[in-house]
Amino acid sequence: MTTDQAGTATVEAREWLGAAATPGRRWLLSAAGCQALETAFTIVQWTGLALVAGDVLAGDRPSWLGLGVLFGGGLLAAGATWSTARFQAVGRQRIAHALRRRLVAGLLPAGQRDGEPDPATAALATVELTDDIADFHAQSTPQRLSAPVSMALILSVTAMLQWPAAVILLLASLLIPLNLRLAGLFAKEGADAQAAAGARLAAVVLDSFRGLQTLRNISALERRRSELARAAADLNATTIAVIRRASLSGAVMDVVITFSIAANATYIGLSLLGYVRMGAAPGMTLFRGLLALLVCPMYFQPLRAMAASFHSRERALSAVPAISGFLAEPSSNAERVSPAGEPVTVVLDNVSLRFPTADEPTLRGLNLTGQAGSWTAVAGPSGAGKTTLLSLIAGVRAPSHGTVQWLTPTGASAPWLGGCAWIGQQTVLLPGSIGDNIRIGRPDAGRADLERAVAAAGLAEVVARLPLRLDTPLGEGGWGLSTGEARRIAIARAFLSEAGLWVLDEPTAHLDADTEAQLIVALRNATRGRTVIVATHSTALARSADLLFGLSDGTIHTVREETRV
Template sequence: MTTDRAGTSTVEAGEWLATAASSGYRWLLSAAGCQALETAFTIAQWVGLALIAGDVLHGDRPTWRGLGVLFGGGLLAAGTTWSAARFQAAGRLRIAYAMRRRLVAGLLPASRRHTEPDPAAAALAAVELTDDIADFHAQALPQRTSAPVSMALILVTTAVAQWPAAVILLLASLLLPLNLRLAGLFAKEGADARMAATTRLGAVVLDSFRGMPTLRNVGALARRRTELARTADDLNAMTIAVVRRAALSGAVMDVVITFSIAANATYVGLSLLGYVRIGAAPSMTLFRGLLALLICPMYFRPMRAMAAAYHRKERALAAVPAIRGLLVEPESSVVAGDRVPPSGAPVTVVLGNVSLRFPATEEPTLRDVNLTAHVGGWTVVAGPSGAGKTTLLSLIAGVRTPSHGSVQWLTPSGASAPRFGGCAWIGQQTVLLPGSIGDNIRIGRPNASRADVERAIVAAGLAEVVARLPQGLDTPLGEGGSGLSTGEARRIAIARAFLSDAGLWVLDEPTAHLDADTEAQIIVALRNATRGRTVVVATHSTALARSADLLLGLTDGTIRTDQEAMRV
């Protein structure tokens, strides 16, 4: 049993992949039924054509029976083909939709996630990997169900017309499983490499967009462009390799199919000429021979589709570990006794001997940090840039886990590890999405009533701003929040946090880039909105530091309480 880099065995991945089809199973089963009917109607169509050809070659006019069977079978076959495609598309859509819903639910902070997911991996899973799995099921499940029925219908019809031709088809069938296995091995060899190249390209593109100002300022745009081009070339090479392997396995199957058709054509031709005669076989007629030759290629069509599905299966299996890692976190990341603090519950934050060292650094960013943030108090952490203030906040908020020590949230229901998204976070920049002011505030709680939103506006000191707008809460905001000042946008962030009703607020430079008057107003709004809440603030601001109930200094990764360390 093989295991991928994420620790998922091939058997486990296959079982998970099978369960992913449940949301579209009924539709894909209907598609399989239509495909089997399409085979039956196509056989009838070829029977009609063979009847007409026999009449014409004997000098007779085509009978209405032959014409009716030909056109009737053709119309019914076309209808079932269209229906099968519609059912396949519906099943694929439902599978992809169900998986994306689960992904979104697992990626958003409201889930049971304890750490922030990698953005590049999340984007790849939501945009491409779900389609890989949905495409596989849409193609493979109907074919796997209908292929035995279709091949049996064709084989029985061939045996009735000329059983030696059916024997030739059966002999050729013995080589097909080997070809399908070859297709699967070729596909698996390239799927993992292509997956790694796709993930790497997504990460490079995302990092480039994030760091564009820095890259431009340090003159590294040319180097990043070269790296991006090289990564894209690697992905192209991997994709071409996968296509080449698929073409090779397809060529092997074409040889088998061509040999079978040629053998049947030779047998039919020699039998019609009188050179070959098998005593137990029915006498060869033009109708029987032509019918056997017409339906012979149909026998291999389901197997060709199954070979193509093998390539999709390996791509889907390669996608399973990445998606599973985003849907459900490993059990080791869940602390025993973990509980989700109820909405609005008071939270005391306790850090015990916490240290954090990033893999790429020799020295720890934080070392032996002990801190207690009490309910209803403002704990302000001051310090120079690069001291680790934002890193400390990320540990408290559950975005990261410490290398050593423990971070706990204490509530009336007990102690729990920090849960990503379980607190209110306000950073240096407020992201405003296209939509109304009310829509942007409801991001904190999408099902909030208008009365709840209005209370949040009052708490954030935004009531006067909303009152003078022409459409009030329904006033639309442009992309990036155009139409609001930085201070007003910051108040929307406060209203969102208030609406979330979190017992813990984590503020990272909440008054950055504001003038003195606006900063004072934001501090008052924050104080009003956080009554009874636990607040942890990281700041350079002297005004914000003066508002602290407990002021701590952070220098060289260590918390200090002496006055010199707390100067900002």
């Protein structure tokens, strides 16, 4: 990469990083305002402390005014601090959530890619690098916006108390930008090395887990253990280097700050003793001197925070190339139709799909219409492309040629993720109660909604015999469910989502005949008025469909069509 290309990439990374803050910007602006208020209230608090200290040193009892100002300012400052942390946390959460939503959409196989994403890099981007970006914005944005206001306020107060002390602060602050620049240069090199070492370790760990049986069979465990140790040692070394650079830049700043505070303390002390007199400066009193000394360290606090944010900024910039390549662009819902509660007609018009690495299309020239409120089944041998076809209908993939549309009375749109209910061969049960697992279909569902979903899925008898009914825990240490019962959990989730389109991928696979028959009845009951597209090998499930297609050699043909009343 040439110097010009590197410069362009850096500018683009900075622009992308700035745009990533948009989902949480409103909250971070509120945090900046609270941070400035915290500075103002802290000055009030120190004013009260100076009044109380002056009274005590003079041998008098502290005045009620001084105590009131001290405790009132402290409470207000604590409230502003709490509000700052709260707004920062919400802003950080919004940014991370928005990035992860785009990552999930980008990592799914929708659209055309030159190749599949590297699993280790994708996992690192989703789990760690997203947090690096959100942490940077949550830390730096409020500080960057509030620092000028806070520093100007402190400098103004110091100038009103003793303008020579303000001059000392101003002269010392002129040395800070050079230190911040050095901190940024140190941080960038270290952050790049740390990101590369982290990605390598993640790749080695993931490959080790995926190929553990093979490594054991070829007696390569010891060699892989050594490789893991080297990767971990590289990450440890780069992390220590980052800490060392941060400590060095922090030490330089500490010297400047310490010198400034010491100079001010010396000036104030000599002025109080009468050794130094500046005719144009206000008369030095104990109150003025104490308050100037108390607010002096506050002047440098925003600068210290900004120096620390240089390290998080370079970590975030290092994360941008790794994460931005996976992201899907934010999409607008303005042109989407919502199938929830509405009949949906699915139309495939001359649809073909060819994977980037394949020589021939997997699917070609498909024309299919799934009428609203009907069952459409697709049968065919394994590897014929049934699951791929369902992924096109559900919006997981985009066709290479042709169009897939969802038609409802309110309009038409291309399929979009989350717009339909999907039930596959495997039902994932998460730690929690049965109710929690069903509520995944609609997190805000109430108890009555859950009970309707349970009844629709044919789970009522199963739930009735459980010790805690819907609150019965599942998983390790909890209740176990059979494969058929787990599928009914999936049906209840889909019913709760109120989707008008259900896409089913071998929903009765690996079930005995009796359980399959019961599940078909449950599916029929739960999908009344819904459109169902199902891929299956099951003769019984194919017979229950209103329209049956056969899929072979990438093409589709009608096998049977009948009208059900």
